[in-house]
Amino acid sequence: QVQLVESGGGLVQPGGSLRLSCAASGFTFSVYAMSWYRQAPGKERELVAAISSTGGTTNYADSMKGRFTISRDNAKNTVYLQMNSLKPEDTAVYYCRAQGIFKNYWGQGTQVTVSS
Numbered sequence: 001q002v003q004l005v006e007s008g009g010g011l012v013q014p015g016g017s018l019r020l021s022c023a024a025s026g027f028t029f030s031v032y033a034m035s036w037y038r039q040a041p042g043k044e045r046e047l048v049a050a051i052s053s054t055g056g057t058t059n060y061a062d063s064m065k066g067r068f069t070i071s072r073d074n075a076k077n078t079v080y081l082q083m084n085s086l087k088p089e090d091t092a093v094y095y096c097r098a099q100g101i102f103k104n105y106w107g108q109g110t111q112v113t114v115s116s
Helices: none
Strands: 003-007 010-012 018-025 033-039 046-051 058-060 068-073 078-083 092-099 104-106 110-114
Touching: 003 092, 018 033, 018 092, 018 110, 033 068, 033 078, 046 068, 046 078, 058 068
Parallel strands: 010 110
Antiparallel strands: 003 018, 018 078, 033 046, 033 092, 046 058, 068 078, 092 104, 092 110
16 A cells, blocks of 8 residues: 655754655655645644655745755655754654645654754
8 A cells, every 4th residue: 555654753953954754655656746744733734845756856945945955766765855954943743745646645744853
């Protein structure tokens, strides 16, 4: 069955870095655009970054530009989110999403907490 499994979350100090991974299985990963979303307590889920199926196009939310980098390895069926210069307001559950023409899939999320 379809699975998206995020990993790499945790507790980090302000200014620190984390690299999230999302391992996909059960569908043809290489034809799906992928994205990362996040949801903080009491807030709506928001788009963090997106990457095209080939990896040739990326997009970022304004507040993440210059700090976060999305990438993918289609040979490993994995999408990554490198997060640098983390701030307390980056604290949230981070989800990966596979976006197809007719279907979308979500992972279960990984918690990122930025705190001293």
